[in-house]
Amino acid sequence: MSRSPSLTVDLHMHTTISDGRLAPSELVDLIAATGLDYFSIADHDTLGMYLQHGEMLERFGRRAISGVEVSTFAQGRELHILGYGVPIGPATLDGVLTDRKSVRRERAVQIVTKLQEQGVRISMDDVVRQTGGGMIGRPHIARALVESGAARDISDAFERHIGSSCAAFVPSSTLTPAEAIAAINACGGVSVLAHPTRNAAEELLDSLVDAGLRGIEVWSTSHLPHDAARLRTKARERNLVMTAGTDFHGPTEANPRPGTSVDAEDLQGFLDLVLR
Ligand SMILES: [Zn+2]
Ligand SMILES: [Zn+2]
Structure with missing residues (x-):
């Protein structure tokens, strides 16, 4: 079996602008030291990284892909929809991110x-x-x-x-995944289901595809290897692009640096959409 070259990427990282533990400049320095081929800082429900600190990313050129992770709620569970390649401006995803x-x-x-x-x-x-x-x-x-x-x-x-089954749980959003997907697609972004195994989001995959979902996070640190294999098959069957991210919130003993390795061929569909 021939394999295409592998890329080191992390399309899912957080800073202190949402709930990450590294400040924007600290994360950017770590990314530079790590040498990722492509990456995206996708804070929860804010484009603050790009609106306030966009200049920090200029040196990475097209290796830095704009991103945001939108919290949504459907059928009693929280689902996260990633939006990539969204144009940066104060009105981007207005209504979805406002307030x-x-x-x-x-x-x-x-x-x-x-x-x-x-x-x-x-x-x-x-x-x-x-x-x-x-x-x-x-x-x-x-x-x-x-x-x-x-x-x-x-x-x-x-x-x-x-946790979501605890008495003190409160859902973070009344936004539906379909609304988030529509808003991301409408501004030219690429909508991707984050960590599909969490909260059994995967069960809703087909309804999300019907709503316009473009991709799925196939490689995630919340997955086991057999999850990635299954999700890769589902992505191919549904013509979804594939992404990879560690949901990096700061260095841990297990993951001191961001980044994961992925076949260049598997990432190509995503790159074609987002680097257009
Ligand atoms: Zn998430
Ligand atoms: Zn995340």
Whole structure:
């Protein structure tokens, strides 16, 4: 079997503008040191990286692909839709991204209130201290729970306190995936289903394709190798482009750097759409 050359890419990374642990400049320095062939910083519900720090990415030329990860909600579960190659401007994805910061803060307040009602000693101040001034997400609440001793570690915090099956869970969005997909496609972006195995998003794949979904994140650190093989088959059957990302939120022991290896041939469909 002949294999095409492999590329090192990471099309799914976060900064402190949403819930990542590295500031934009720190992440950009790490990307430069790592030497990725293509990458995208896709913060949750904001293009702040591009609107406020676009100049940091100029040196990467076409290796840097614009991106955003939009939170949506469908059939009782949270689904994340990535939008790539969107044009950068204050009105981009207006209505989908507008006011998300206040929506996310309001959601955190609701979760913290529910936790307090359950007797967990945690305050909004504890959570806000974890954010570094960026948008609030559940990882910040998880870190505050660990710091306060209410959870052993981040996964324990999600499992027992703030995961989607917990009493304190509040959905982050009333936006539907179809609305996010339509908005991303309408501005010329490429809509991609993020980490399809999470929250069984994969079950909804065909309805998302009907709504105009263009691609699927086949390689993700949330997947096992057999997941990627199955998702690759599904992508090919449905004529979807394939992407790869680690959902990098900062260095960890297992993943000190962003990036994953992918066959150039498998990424070509995506690159053709996004680098047009
Ligand atoms: Zn996500
Ligand atoms: Zn993500």
